[in-house]
Amino acid sequence: MSKPRILVIDDEAAIRDSLKMILEYEDYQFVGAASGQDGLATVQKERPDAVLLDIKMPGMDGMEVLRKLHALDESLPVIMISGHGSTATTVEAIKSGAVDYFEKPLSTERVIVTLRNVLKQSELSAENRDLKIAMESKYEIVGQSPALRGVLESVQRAAPTNATVLLLGESGVGKELVARTIHRNSPRAGQRFVQVNCAAIPEELIESELFGHEKGSFTGATEKQVGKFEQADRGTIFLDEVGDMSQKTQAKVLRVLQEQEVERLGSARTIKVDVRVIAATNKNLEDAIERGEFREDLFFRLNVIPIVVPPLRDRREDIPRLVQHFAKRTAEEHNLKPKRFDQAAMETLQRYRWRGNIRELRNTVERLMIMTPVDSVRVEDLPADLRSGESPAPRPAAASPENPNSTAPAAVKADAQASGAGTLREFKDASERAYLVQKLRENNWNISKTAEVIDTPRSNLYKKLEQYGIKQEVDG
Ligand SMILES: Nc1ncnc2c1ncn2[C@@H]1O[C@H](COP(=O)(O)OP(=O)(O)OP(=O)(O)O)[C@@H](O)[C@H]1O
Ligand SMILES: [Mg+2]
Numbered sequence: 001m002s003k004p005r006i007l008v009i010d011d012e013a014a015i016r017d018s019l020k021m022i023l024e025y026e027d028y029q030f031v032g033a034a035s036g037q038d039g040l041a042t043v044q045k046e047r048p049d050a051v052l053l054d055i056k057m058p059g060m061d062g063m064e065v066l067r068k069l070h071a072l073d074e075s076l077p078v079i080m081i082s083g084h085g086s087t088a089t090t091v092e093a094i095k096s097g098a099v100d101y102f103e104k105p106l107s108t109e110r111v112i113v114t115l116r117n118v119l120k121q122s123e124l125s126a127e128n129r130d131l132k133i134a135m136e137s138k139y140e141i142v143g144q145s146p147a148l149r150g151v152l153e154s155v156q157r158a159a160p161t162n163a164t165v166l167l168l169g170e171s172g173v174g175k176e177l178v179a180r181t182i183h184r185n186s187p188r189a190g191q192r193f194v195q196v197n198c199a200a201i202p203e204e205l206i207e208s209e210l211f212g213h214e215k216g217s218f219t220g221a222t223e224k225q226v227g228k229f230e231q232a233d234r235g236t237i238f239l240d241e242v243g244d245m246s247q248k249t250q251a252k253v254l255r256v257l258q259e260q261e262v263e264r265l266g267s268a269r270t271i272k273v274d275v276r277v278i279a280a281t282n283k284n285l286e287d288a289i290e291r292g293e294f295r296e297d298l299f300f301r302l303n304v305i306p307i308v309v310p311p312l313r314d315r316r317e318d319i320p321r322l323v324q325h326f327a328k329r330t331a332e333e334h335n336l337k338p339k340r341f342d343q344a345a346m347e348t349l350q351r352y353r354w355r356g357n358i359r360e361l362r363n364t365v366e367r368l369m370i371m372t373p374v375d376s377v378r379v380e381d382l383p384a385d386l387r388s389g390e391s392p393a394p395r396p397a398a399a400s401p402e403n404p405n406s407t408a409p410a411a412v413k414a415d416a417q418a419s420g421a422g423t424l425r426e427f428k429d430a431s432e433r434a435y436l437v438q439k440l441r442e443n444n445w446n447i448s449k450t451a452e453v454i455d456t457p458r459s460n461l462y463k464k465l466e467q468y469g470i471k472q473e474v475d476g
Pocket of ligand 2: 175176240
């Protein structure tokens with residue numbers, strides 16, 4: 001790192017000289033100015049890291065210079081130099097944003113220590129600022145389509161309240177992102193956001209995850225564990241994949257929501273918790289209720305403010321912005337040269353069906369950014385699936401301009417099971433099953449590979465195989 005540059009603005013040559021000596025001895029770079037005017041001009045030319053500023057100067061006095069400096073750069077640390085007996089002015093200077101002050105005659109020791117602290121502090125706040133910008137971009141919800149605007153309006157209304165929110169939508173549409181945005185815009189933003197993925201935690205562990213346990217409460221409980229609900233006290237708990245909880249867990253979660261208190265496993269003591277609940281699922285909970293898999297009373301508890309996050313194919317107009325956003329982020333993260341997507345390529349991306357929604361789009365853009373050795377991505381550079389636009393049967397057909405909301409799998413009739421489908425649910429299940437079988441065949445029944453191609457967690461694919469009783473065919 002280069003030497004920190006310190007600007008000294010003082011009309012007294014003797015003060016400038018002595019500070020020059022102190023600063024250079026301490027390995028700072030010294031820049032001097034003999035008047036306020038001169039100082040302001042120097043700031044713009046030399047971009048100092050800190051300014052030492054005399055309060056009493058002929059012409060423009062220190063207070064005025066301070067105001068002007070901060071108009072130029074709010075984050076520039078300014079330390080005032082005051083003659084004795086000007087306490088009132090010093091106080092005023094601190095109130096106006098000076099970070100500290102020195103009294104004449106100057107103490108070398110104090111100059112050095114103060115300056116070191118001030119520079120350290122300003123370096124930290126610069127880092128914080130960068131970090132904050134990076135975080136904001138990570139959590140930025142990109143898009144301006146009417147479908148997305150509807151979501152954002154609901155978020156805005158729900159965020160300031162304590163109301164339970166239920167986020168519904170396909171995999172990869174941005175439910176988690178929306179959940180975090182609600183938390184960050186709520187009065188609980190300063191507290192924790194605790195995420196629980198109900199589908200990823202094995203059945204026998206989920207209760208202890210959620211509610212905690214006392215040491216020795218079951219075999220293997222060698223230490224006490226604080227549950228997620230307790231961790232989220234005064235903050236927000238995000239129950240992700242809430243449709244995947246067992247009946248038993250559902251009953252316990254319902255109790256916490258009703259009573260706002262938890263009991264650790266192996267303890268009779270109840271602990272009050274104050275949590276805001278956001279739940280999410282890509283399942284149709286009403287259907288799950290009908291099948292007796294999800295408790296209706298829990299559904300009513302969760303479904304206070306339902307927000308449906310629409311699939312990407314219902315907001316294709318957001319695709320160019322999303323592509324640019326992910327391209328920029330990938331370039332920054334991996335230190336790559338920025339790339340453009342030419343118009344035809346962008347149109348192709350806009351036409352594609354995006355079953356894995358925004359997650360699939362993000363992965364595609366990332367791959368292109370990393371793997372394509374050109375500055376401008378053309379249609380030829382896109383993966384074959386994407387270029388052909390139409391996916392192979394029996395993948396559901398892409399929405400047409402006449403019927404933009406169509407999610408109806410047109411090609412699915414080819415599948416014997418689908419033609420017998422009576423209800424919409426049966427039809428959807430049959431087409432999902434047919435799609436999975438097709439994809440598994442294409443990938444030689446390699447589960448990991450298939451899961452990657454269709455952009456779903458492996459655990460989810462296993463679940464589906466079980467759900468639909470799909471087994472590898474011998475001569476498939
Ligand atoms: N509007 C958006 N702008 C920018 N990034 C987005 C947007 N929507 C989603 N993303 C990004 O897409 C990815 C998938 O989003 P997220 O994990 O929130 O989806 P999800 O609905 O929770 O999916 P799943 O049901 O599979 O858990 C994340 O990286 C997220 O940051
Ligand atoms: Mg999610």
